[in-house]
Every structure is written in C-alpha cells, then in structure tokens.
Amino acid sequence: MKKNLFASIIAMLTVGMTLTSCSDDKTPIVPQTAVSLEIPANLENVDLSGAKVVMTNVATQSAHVVSSDNLFQKNGNKYQVLINDLEEGTYNISISGHLDFTLNNVAGQKDFEITSENVKISETSAAVQMVVSTFTAQGGFVISEIFFTGTSTAEGKSYSGDQYIRITNNSDVTLYADSIAVLESAFLTTQKQEYTPDIMSTDFSVQACYMIPGTGKSVPVEPGASLTLAVNAINHTAEQPNSIDLSQADFEFYDESSNANFTDPDGKAPNLDKWYCYTATIYQFHSRGFNSMAIAKMKATKEDWLANNVYDAKYLFVFGDFSREMTKKGIYKVPNSWILDGVNLSVESVREWNVLDASIDAGWTYCGKVDKDETRFNKAVIRKQDANGKYVDTNNSTNDFTPEAAASLVKN
C-alpha cells in the first residue's frame, strides 16, 4: 500500500534574525518594498504555503523575514508580498515555500527556494521580481511501459497473468496519481470502421476503465518515479519461473466475480476501482496489442461518468458477402482533454488505423510484426528516455517508444 510517503521538507533557516541592526545613521527608509514571486505559468490552482521571504542587508547582515502566508497576495500567476520600512541598501533575497497546484489537471506539489543576490532597494527601486525557476513543471504522467504480451513458459505456452502497465511522473514536481484511470480502447487498431458519430477528435471510446483510488492526494509520485499497475499483483515466479514477481506492484486490476469459472487472485496491492469493463470474465490486456491504451485524469464522479458518458455508434460491417449497418451500443467515452497520455498499439501485418486522436498519439507502436507472432513474448513497449533520463513525449509513439523492448521487470 502506497502511503503518502512524501516527506514534506521544511526549510530550516538560520536564526540570526534576533540580531537587529540599530543604528543612528540616517539611512533612508523605504516605506514599502514589493517583492513579487512569479511561478511557472503552466501551473494552475496554485496554493502557496509555508512561504518565507528573507531579505538580508548585505552591508549590515541584518535580515528581514516575512513568513506569514496571509501576507502573500495572489495576483494571477504571481504572488506579492509588501515589506514595510526597509532600509535602503543592497540585499540578498531568498524566498522559500511550498506550492500545491494542478498541472494538466493533476494535483501536484513542490517545495522551492530561490535566491537573488545584491538587489538594490531604494525608494526609486522598491520592487523586486523573483521567479520560481528551480523547476519547470513541464510534462506530467506518461505511460512509460506497457507489457501486454505476457511471458512464455518453458513449455512454449504463453502466460498472460503477468501483464502490467507502468506510468511515470515525467515532471520535476511531485504529482498525485489519484483518479488517474487506465483506459483500453473500445475499437481495435486492426479493424477500421467508419463510426458514426465519429467522436475521436474530442473523446476516446473505451471498453475498460480502471481508476487509481484516492482522496485526491493519496498517491504522490515523486518526479521520475513510476507506478506499476499489474493485472495480477502476485509473485508469478512461484508458479512460472520465467515470469515476474509483481507482488510489490502498486496497484492491481482485480476482477471481483461470483462465478467460480473466473477467479482472479487478489494480491496484496490495492485494487484499482473498476468503473467499467466490457466483460464479466477476467480482464487482461489484448496479448497481441490490438487495443490502444491511455491514462486519463477522471474529472467526474463515477456515478456521473457512468450515467452521462455513453453513446452508440453505427458502422457498416462488411465480411465476405455480408454487408450490414451495425450498431455498437453502449460505448463509454472519456474526453480527450482528460487524457494525460495515450499509446496506439497494433501489429504491422494487420494494422488498419489509430484509435486515439492524433493530438494524443500520432503514431503507434508494437510487439510482434505479424499477427500471433510468437517472438513477441517477454517484450514490452517502452518509452525512450533522453540524455537527462526524461521520457520522450512528442505525442507520437512511433517516435517515442522502443517497440519490442525487453520488458523492464522480466529478468534476463
């Protein structure tokens, strides 16, 4: 169980503030100095807490400290604090604090401390501009790996119980994974149909939606850290030596069932909240990768989403001498605006189209070049990393992913 393990770091600053310079020199006093703090523009719903401004007079080494949150006035993407009766002079300024925000709809947090040295403050220059530049808050959660093929056993059979998907916080701020859902496309990339209505540019049609539960800030993920979401979060190597120990996975796709034909082992990992699934049998990823996958921040309540996000699509089905207008009834949809990342999966020999809008994924990736390719086992699609270790995310999985990569959790 992933607890909120993020330790809030409280900046411990030196306490030389008792030393106050008291001079009779006629150093002019600046009645009001405005210190403004600019935070990265792409953060939304920013909330500053534990903020502290320390203005140290270079000449006297006296420090002026403001640490009351309510003195920081929010104005757009800026905070401003007014400091009264400051001696004119040169100051070293340091601002630290804690930011809570949403980044691309995902809740996040970050501590910061920025400094600026030798800032001259006078009556004519009583405004100080500070920019939070210690992080850029670029990126967010990405799908870093999908292991949908399963492993192969010593007997040459496929073993699909060890499928998993990993999502990684690709930003430099801590993000919360609460309410992020794993979505599987309702349409196959290997079967193109002209669906009416065609909602692909605005919504993603899904056949499975499993959401990470939480109260909003239950599942913090530090920058660069990943969550492993396993189809069965158990130690598979006990039964299947070539497989994976997924008992430490962060979440599990658990399928509660009363039918003895469909028993899903319930490992220790917390279960995803199964909002919707097209089948009452056991859920698993398409082991050849015919469905596209996405992650989305669910912005509606379960009841609301279930009640209001379903539509029917018509299409012309042609098979041999059979040609019929068909209805695919009850397709759930998730607005593209909720989607954090998506990956089209397919197989070259049978691929027909992408089922995610190009703004989410303009390309596609794969394991196996022909249908039922037996060489695909033990392989995954893994997002590429740049020189800094950041995952590449150009919204084009052809470019961003390494197809047929050795699955990161499979030994050997």
Add this chain to the structure above:
Amino acid sequence: MQRCFLLMIAVVILQSINAQGVLKGLVTDKDTHEPIIGATITDAVKRKPLTVTNADGCFVIPKKGDAQHSAQQIKITYIGYKPLTVKATANGHYELEAEISKLGEVVVTAQESRGLTSASKIEKHAMEHLQPSSFADLLELLPGGRSKDPVLSTPNNIHIRELSTGNANYATSSLGTSFVIDGAPISTNANMQYMAGAWDAAATARDNTNAGVDMRSISTDDIESVEVVRGIPSVEYGDLTSGLVKIERRKGGHDLNFRLKADMGSKLMYVAKDMEWQEKHLSLNLSADYLNAKADPRNRLENYKRVTLSARLNKAWEHESYNLQLTTNADYTGSFDNDKQDPDLNYHQEDSYKSSYNRMALMSQLQMKMKRQLWLKSVGLTVSAAYEHNLMERTRFIQLSRMTVAPTSKEEGENDAYILPFKYVGYHKVDGKPLNTYAKLNMRLQVPSNKVSNTLLLGADWNIDKNLGQGQVFDPYKPVYTSISSRQRALKEIPANHRVSAYAEENIKWPTPVGTFELMAGIRGTQMLNLPQAYTMHGKTYWDPRANIGYTLPKLTVFGKPTFIRLAGGIGQHTKMPTMEQLFPDKLYIDFIQLNYYHDNPDYRRINLMTYIRDPRNTALEPARNLKWEVSTDITLGGNRLAVTFFREKMTSGFRSQSYYDTYTYKQYDASAINADALTAQPDLGSLTYQEVNELAGYANYTNGSLTLKEGIEYTLETVRFPVILTRLTINGAYLRTTYNNSIVDSYRPSVVIDNRQLQYVGLYANDDGSVREQFNTNFTLDTDVPKLKLGFSLSAQCLWFTTSQRKEVSNYPTQYIAPDGSIHEWQDEYANDTYLRWLVRDYSASLFEKNRVPFSMNLNFKVTKKLLDDRLNVAMFCNRLLNYAPDYDSRGTTIRRHETPYFGLEMNLKI
C-alpha cells in the same frame, strides 16, 4: 392396443379363402419385371371388367366352368402401358410393355418416384456417375440440391427441403430424418457424445448430439438404390418429422468389385465379393470400404477415416403356398476423427482430439409371402440390434495464466474449491455405448375385390435405446475444460428410452373408365414407455394420421404422343420423440464464490464456494411434430416427364435449448479483515463477516420452442434421350423457403461490469430470433450415353438464381427484466437511460433485419465415365465448377466479389 392387434392377426389368418375354382395370373412390367398393381383385367370378348391386380401384381378370376374358361380371352390394361389382349392360362405370367420403353436406359440423375408422395429415387448408375465419398454427396441430386465439396472433417447432417443455418436450435429437421437401411432404422437417440464444457472448435465443431445421422458414416458402395421420401411417408415409418431415407443394398450377384477413388480431400478404397447360389436361393455379399480424408491435404494430423464392413446373407425358401425370405445383415461402421497439434510445433506438448464411432449392427428380416388367395398376403418380422462403442478423447497440456479453481463438490452447499496447479496434462473422455434394439412386425392384408386393388398394412414396432457408457470421464483435479459446469455421471443410470408404435394403413388403387384413383391413408400411434411419471409424455400416445391421394387421368394423346397426367396430394402428421439427452440432460452445478482469498503461501489460499445443483430436465417436453401437406402433378408426354410438387411443412414444436434465470443466495465474505502476516493456516470463515447476496444465474433446458416452416415448389423435368445426339436433358430444382422462429421468451444477461460488479439484471425478450431464407435453383443436366464407345458423360449447369436471407425483426428492448432477487418488472421506456438497465437494450440495428439477397451464380460440372476391358473396368472422373460464373454484386454500397475454385476427383471400378 396390442391385444386388439393380436386379435386382428388371428382373425385374418383364419379368414383364408378357398382357393379352388379360380384362375390366377401375374402381371409385371416387361422391362423392370416389377409387378403392376391395379391393372384392370377385362373380358376381351364381352368387354366386361373382371378384376384388378393386387399389391403383388396378381389377379384371380373365378372359374366359370372348365370349357368356357380355357378359351377365355382377357385384356389387361394399365395406364402408361400398351394394352395386352391374350388368352388366359392357368398361373399365367403376363408382361405389359410400357408405352415408352425405358429398356437399357442409363439414368444418371435422381428420378422422381412413381409413388403417391414426393420422393427421389437414386439408382446405382447415378451413384457411379456422381462418384460419392459418402451418402452426403448424393443429396446434390435432390430438388434444390447443388454440388458441394465434401467436408469430411465435421459431421454431415441432412436437411431435406430446408435452407439450414446450422443453428443447433433448429436441428430437429436433421434429427427427424430417419435413415432406414435394408429395413432397419439407424437410431441416434442415445447419442451422448458431446464434450461437456468444451469451447474449442476441435470438440464443438464435431458435436453431433441431437442432430441425427452423420451421413459421413454411410458408405454408398453397397447401395443398390436409395429412396429419399421428401413428402409424406407411409405410417410404417415413424420417429421422424422431416423425411425418410430408405437405403436398399445389393443382394446376390457373382462379382468381385474393386473401387478406388481419389479427390482433392480424400481417398477411398472398396472391395466387395458377391456370391449367389441360385438353386439354393442363397446369396452372400461381403464388402469392405475404407475412406481417408483430410481437412487440408497438407495437414496429416487433422483427418477423418471411415471403415465399413458388411456381410449380407439372403436365403429364400419356396413353398407351394408361401415364399419365405430371410435376410441377415451384419455390419460394422467405424468413423474416426482425429485432430492433433503438431508436437514439433507445440514444444512436445500433447494437444489432441480423437473421436471414434464404432457401430456393430445385426439385423434379421423374415418375410413370408402367401401365394394362395388369402386375406393375409405377407407377414414380415424385422429384428435389429446395434451396439456402438463411441469414444471421444481430448488430451491437452494445460498451462493456466491465473489461479483457477476446480469445483468438485457433488453436493449442494458450501465447500472449498480445489485450486488447480498451473501446469498439468488434462484428459477428458466421453464414453458412450448406445445400444439400440428394434423389432417390427408387419403384415399386409387384402380384401379380395375385383373392383379395387387394396392392401391393408398393419404393424407394430418397439424400439429401445439405452446407453451403457460411462459418459463424461475426467479427473476433476485435472480438467481439460476448467469451466465445466457438470460433474461425472454414468450414462447407464439414465433409464432406457422405450418407444412402441402401432400402425394401420390402407392402400387402394381403383381403376375406372374416368381414370385411376389411388389412396394411401393410415394412422400411427406412438408412445414412450419407461418415462418417469412427472413427464407430460408419460402414458401419452401421439397419433400421426397421414394420407395421400392420387388421380390419374385416362390416357390422352397430345401432339400424337401418349400423355398421362396424375394429380396427387397428401397431408400428414409426423412425430419425433425427444432424444435421451433432451429428456435427461446432465445436472448443472452452479458455483458461487463466497470467499476468494489469495496468499503468497499456497497453503493459506482459500476459495470458498456455494454450490447449487440444478436439474435442467424439462418434464413438459413433448415430441416435435411436423404437419406436412403437398400437392403434386406428374405429367408424362411421350416419355418426357414433368413432376411438380408444392409443399408446406410446419413444425411448431422443434427442440431448442433455452436459457432461464433463477435467483440464488450466497455469502460474500469480507476478506479485507484478514491479516495476511498473522495467518498460520487458511483463514477461518467463522471469523469473517459476510453479507448475504442474491444473484441471478442461468441454466438451459430443452423446450419445444423452435418453429420451422418449410414451403416451396420442387420440379423435375426429364426428357427422353434424343436419338441422334444420344443425350437426355434433366432439369430439376426447387424454390425453397424456410422460416425459423423461436416462440419462447428469450433471456439475456449482459456481461458488462459496471462499478466492480457484473450487471445484475436479466432482460426478457418476447418471441426472439428467427429468420427467413429463400433459394431458387435450377440444375440443367445434359447426359450423353454413347453405348458404342462405352462412354457416358454429363454436363450440369447448376444455376442458383438467387438466395435471400432475412432475420426476423426483434425488438432491442426487453418486455420485462429480472432483478437480482428474482422479481420480474415491466420494462419502462425511461430505463433506456438508466446507468444499469440501459445495458439490457440490445444493439441490433435496423439494417440487420433487411433482406440480404445474393444474385445469380452458376457452376458448370463435368463428369465422364468410360467402360473398358469388356465392361469390367469403369473409369470415371469429375470436375465440379469446371466453370464458375458468379458476377460481382453490390450490397449496400459494397462490391462483393465471389470466387470459387474447381474440385476434381477420379475413380476406377473393377469388376472381376
């Protein structure tokens, strides 16, 4: 009823008539030597009708003093034959010559029977020309038939007058077609060869339970002639709804026959020795046949093999007053399906399916024919027994991808499930040993009359089906099919099906100056015995009245050619009793998971189930009944013959498997309270809290809900052989229309999971599913027989003018729904927007119910036979779809291209 029957027999035997003071004679066809029934004998001088021939072609004229008698000139007339005026002699044998002689005619097509009801007769020549691998290939010759490539890797069922969809819920037509070989029916009623729980095509595609005879297993090589009764058969034949296939096999002869056949999918070898000792009236026919077919010639591991062995002994004794004929047949049929994955490609793991069908049949028929003028003309007793040993085996290396349980409890109640190992070799066999015994006593009586030729047929039969097999045999701890919902039960525990029937039928032929009237009318009563009292059928007799009438106009002359016109019609009820599986299906075990607890330590895992047992037998099940009527005309003009039949068959009570839902209660334990680290054993249920939950679960049982309505027109035009070109044209075909409909409320529970639980509602839909299919075809067959070259060839243009199919429009909306507590609620329109109930609205789109029409296509088939070496060697080859014309067509904006490839075969027949 039986007592009555015995009394009648006694009366009849006592009623023998003094045969003295009469003049007897026999009238036969000059070409076929078959007796002519209903020929009129007239005093040639006085022009006064004397009598008519009876069912054996015999007549009797009372003597009027010796002197007068010896000089009596008689005139024998019968429609279609040249009148014969001859001086009567004692025990005279008179041969009538047909108006158009068919002597020496080689017929390579099916011929419409001359009987009152519509039937196709297929003779040996036609089979030699067609070159069949199994009986299924012969159906091409029926009206509406078309050549098809043999598919020998799955069972072949017969569909007379039907455009089948292959849907098992409409299989009563094939189940209700009776195959009678040399007088003994093949029973499939105790066929329990289905693999419970199977989902894989290897096993399900070969399931032939409740679908009747698998025609693959019937070899054609010994067959002398086949009569496929499409219309209303005599009441002598029962336990059928849709048709009768009467197969007569060769008797006597002196040949040693070999046949070798190969086509693109199979090889066939046949050897037969015919022996006959004419002076002893004794003959013995021995034969063996071997067929080896592959679904794909490149794959040796998926194949079908058939072995048939046959010994047929015939002995006749001739006495002054009666002839006695004894037929004794011993037959073996082996029919074997194999389907195996190549172990080299399967990591040396076994994955195989084998099915063997071994049928040993013994039948004996004793026929006594009276020579003297008695009311009783003949008595026949047929006794047959068939024992089958059928074995289906599925062996498969199983590797599970997730923890799976095997429910093993045979008791209702709470129990812990066995958690299967992740790897094991599963083995499942189905052991069936159907034993069928059949006895039939049949007699023909005749009321002497010199006005009408009449026969009264009386008889009774008794059929017993029992299965002595073990049924489904598998290790529940190593199941091949983990989702199996039945447990083992020995088939011998199922009570034997007993069926007794009695029948009476009057056949009358009444020649008059204004034409000949014919009537065949009878009734058959059938009852199933040994049924538990709870069954509706218990003690109930089902009556099948059947009647056919005919009227033949007096001879006409049209274009200077003798012309005969017959009009006929019939109506009849047909009854097929349910099979053993339909009456006594396996019990269903419904297992609900109460606790699903997983622990890293396998010893601490626990899956607790609540098991319910449901007996899905439907005691209200009744036989399937088919009411047929037909009218036909048969016109012969100078030897050219046109037969047209309009028919309608309505079977409202066909068998179908229908699902029903009931509510069940079980406990849902809360496993979250278990402290995994503190466990030292499996979690104790007593310490867990639970919630009682209701859930709906379905079961299927057999009902009489399938309607099959068959309508259509069948036609056959046969010309004479045109002299110079030595060619004869046969045009046959049919317009067939088959309507299927389910009259039972259907139920459906969507499989979707909403908010962690499968949808808890079941929709009920009135009068669900159904379809209408039509087909209109004509086969133009030109067959040429060049006796000088010993060459025969035929060219058959098989035109399919169109086929259509249309699904019956059904509502997407349920009429009612069932809630988890079992309560039934009326459907309201606003439910279509409810988060949960909306899923009960199904997704049939309107276009699904549009008519789909496939336009014209034509195949050109070519067949040739050549006799060599003084007719001892017959070489034949065929090519189906030598030419295929199937133009592209548009279907809703999509261009459909059709393409078919030819199919070849050749064979050699050697007679020594």
